[in-house]
Amino acid sequence: MNRTRDELAAAAIPPVKVPLWTRDYMLACCANLMMGLAFFELVPVLPLYLTGQLQVSSGWLGWIMSIYVLAAILSRPWFAHRVDSGDRKKIYVTVYILLALSFSGYAVAATALMFFATRFIQGLIWGGMTTSGPTMAVDIIPPSRRGEGLGFFGMTMTLGMCLGPVIGLQVYQQYGFYVITWSSLVLCLAGAGIASLIRAPRRPVQEPVQETPKKVLDRLVLRVGIPLAVNVMIASFSYGVVAVYSALYGKMYGFKYAGLFYALMGIGMLVSRFMVGRQIDRGRVAELSVISWAF
Helix, strand or coil, X not given: CCCCHHHHHHHHCCCCCCCCCCHHHHHHHHHHHHHHHHHHCCCCHHHHHHHHCCCCCHHHHHHHHHHHHHHHHHHHHHHHHHHHHCCHHHHHHHHHHHHHHHCHHHHHCCXXXXXXXXXXXXXXXXXXXXXXXXXXHHHHCCHHHHHHHHHHHHHHHHHHHHHHXXXXXHHHXXXXXXXXXXXXXXXXXXXXXXXCCCCCXXXXXXXCCCCCHHXXXXXXXXXXXXXXXXXXXXXXXXXXXXXXXXXXXXHHCCCCCHXXXXXXXXXXXXXXXXXXXXXXXXXXHHHHHHHHHHC
């Protein structure tokens, strides 16, 4: 089919690359980094403190560490609905402040049951953080660079996973457990302050609509995504055990550099994210998934 002169001229103009590293995107990445540092500096230390100082049994330890994830799963559907129908930035900043305040629960907890309750409450809040934060980042990232943008955004959390355990173990050895809880609180408050400066694009607020239970379920559960969710869940089983108990395992066998394990794992994830984001934008999602599972 013959094209007009204007169409030929438009095709000859090279596409303009939309900027990714805008002010708001960098603020979102910084806020995500603060959250990662605050959370992951506590991950390897909590089992050490519970078993060493409070003499918590292995059964209680397993429940305390796992209830966090179970609570996050329970709260995510509700937060997903609120994020889709309300002000994402307001929800994100509010939940961020609540997450900061929840760290104070570790400072006053004196029994295994109190730690269990604190972890449950914090898990509910974490479900809102991991729902509202990435969703707001999607609004800021240009659609043509969404894979790359989400890759770098997720990389800030990976950087927190890389540095947080190293910092947490060093602080725990030098100053004790309670200093870590308050430092996590301060990091979260700083992250909430950074998040409040983000100029997120305004979205029309949806009017409430009466929905049948089936429509609500169809909106909350993407049935075509269930196989992918199962794959992620299987991979998370092994990761969760390794991430939580590596420091405790190292202490049992006299390994003094448990933080090195977390640092190397985080560096490996950082390197992979540099390469994966652009490949996703080029449509190579399935190939990347197969390669990742193979390794």
